[in-house]
Amino acid sequence: MLVVYEDLHWADPSTIESIGLLVEQVPTAPMLTVLIFRPQFVPPWPNRSHMTPITLNRLERPQVEAMITKLGGGEALPAEVVQYIVARTDGVPLYVEELTKMLMESDLLQERAEALIALSTEHGFPHWLTYGTILRGWALAAQEEGAEGIAQMRRGLAIYRKTGAELHLPYFLGLLADADAKAGKIEEGLVALNEALDTIKKTGERHGEAELNRGKGELLLMQQGQKVEEAEECFRKALDTARRQQAKSLELRAAMSLSRLWQQQGKQKEARQMLAEIYDWFTEGFDTADLQEAKALLEELA
Numbered sequence: 530m531l532v533v534y535e536d537l538h539w540a541d542p543s544t545i546e547s548i549g550l551l552v553e554q555v556p557t558a559p560m561l562t563v564l565i566f567r568p569q570f571v572p573p574w575p576n577r578s579h580m581t582p583i584t585l586n587r588l589e590r591p592q593v594e595a596m597i598t599k600l601g602g603g604e605a606l607p608a609e610v611v612q613y614i615v616a617r618t619d620g621v622p623l624y625v626e627e628l629t630k631m632l633m634e635s636d637l638l639q640e641r642a643e644a645l646i647a648l649s650t651e652h653g654f655p656h657w658l659t660y661g662t663i664l665r666g667w668a669l670a671a672q673e674e675g676a677e678g679i680a681q682m683r684r685g686l687a688i689y690r691k692t693g694a695e696l697h698l699p700y701f702l703g704l705l706a707d708a709d710a711k712a713g714k715i716e717e718g719l720v721a722l723n724e725a726l727d728t729i730k731k732t733g734e735r736h737g738e739a740e741l742n743r744g745k746g747e748l749l750l751m752q753q754g755q756k757v758e759e760a761e762e763c764f765r766k767a768l769d770t771a772r773r774q775q776a777k778s779l780e781l782r783a784a785m786s787l788s789r790l791w792q793q794q795g796k797q798k799e800a801r802q803m804l805a806e807i808y809d810w811f812t813e814g815f816d817t818a819d820l821q822e823a824k825a826l827l828e829e830l831a
Contacts, residue, residue, distance in 0.1 A: 530560040537566035539828035549574045587620030596622065600629045627818070632672060639668035659689040663701050670708035679708050699725040700737050703744060710748055718748050735770070739779040743767035743786050750790070761790055778819065781807050785823055792830060801830035 534540075534548060548564065555562055556579045564572075568584075576582075588596065593615050598604070614632070618624035645661035648654070662685030670678030682705050689701070702725035709718035722745045729738050746763030749756040764787040771780035784807045791800035808823050815821070 530558075531563070532560055533563045533565070535565045536825070536828055537564055537572075538570040539825070539831070541831045545573060552577070552580070555579055588622060588625065589620065590615055593618065593620060593625055596625050597629050600626060601633065635668045635671035639665055639672075642668060655688070656692060656694065659685045659692070660697075661685075662688070663704065667704045667708055670711060675708065675712035679705070679712060679714075682708060695728060695732050696734065698732075699728050699734060699741060702728070703737055703741050706744055706748070710744075710751065715748050715751050719745065719752075722748065735774070739767045739771040739774065739776060739783060742770065743779075743783050746786060746790075757790070761787065764790065777807065777810060781811075781819055781823055785819075785826055788826060788830065792826075797830050801827060804830070 532551070534544075537545070537548070540548075551562060552574050556577075566572075594611055597611055597614060614625060614628050618628055642661045642665035645657060646665065649656075649658035649661060663682050666678045666681030666683075666685060668678070669675075669681065672678075682701075686701060686705065689698070702721045706718040706721040706725070709715070709721060722741055725741050726738070726745070729735055729741070742763045746760040746767065749760040749763065764783055767783035768780060768787060771777075771783050784804050788800035788804045791797075791803075804823060804827055808820070808827060811820060815824070
């Protein structure tokens with residue numbers, strides 16, 4: 530029998546105690562027990578002859594480059610992109626994977642946006658030209674070209690407003706706020722989110738309302754002199770909206786944001802109970818980023 534315990538650095542005392550009892554039984558039982566934890570965790574049980582510690586060191590640069598190439602389907606990424614990933618991930622495999630995938634996806638989005646721009650320019654489709662300009666700007670911002678990306682998004686939005694169109698405007702403003710936040714432009718991001726929420730009240734286009742409220746709450750917490758009460762109100766609005774719309778993925782995101790805030794306020798029990806309720810609703814998709822993040826947060830709150 531194989532028994533695997535992951536993330537012992539987040540385990541509660543009762544779990545650690547039960548594992549300690551199991552460790553004592555391993556020599557007399559037909560089982561292999563694998564305990565996985567970060568270096569800062571110190572096992573409370575003594576070392577035994579039947580225990581074999583294995584230290585997984587951070588990846589060296591050649592290993593990181595090999596991993597990037599494999600994630601890219603065997604195709605080598607540009608040298609500057611590889612250097613950026615190596616510098617930002619510090620040899621941690623999970624970070625290498627997540628950042629590489631994000632950059633590849635944003636690169637693909639940029640390619641599609643540029644194709645849309647070319648097609649719209651050729652056939653005279655000003656409406657779709659603005660879509661392509663905004664999306665290309667967001668893709669550039671995701672690739673750490675924040676200033677140029679934000680400038681393109683603002684140009685696209687200015688042209689879009691001149692057409693009189695308002696469809697998808699809250700979504701585009703949400704993308705702009707996301708790019709502003711990554712660039713450290715918190716006030717500009719809040720302006721964009723407030724305009725997006727005002728547009729929703731005017732048009733009734735509410736499919737992104739929950740995420741916009743959640744994003745506003747996150748930016749309020751990033752401001753100098755955190756506006757905690759306003760942020761909590763935004764998270765509650767996001768949670769209520771997602772529940773009303775039965776948008777479970779957005780409800781999970783809102784619950785995580787509110788749980789983190791409550792965690793900082795010492796409300797561990799309330800935070801865990803709320804997050805566990807929505808997390809337990811899911812029956813699949815546990816390899817997705819949001820559910821993995823929710824699982825880790827639940828373990829922290831235990």
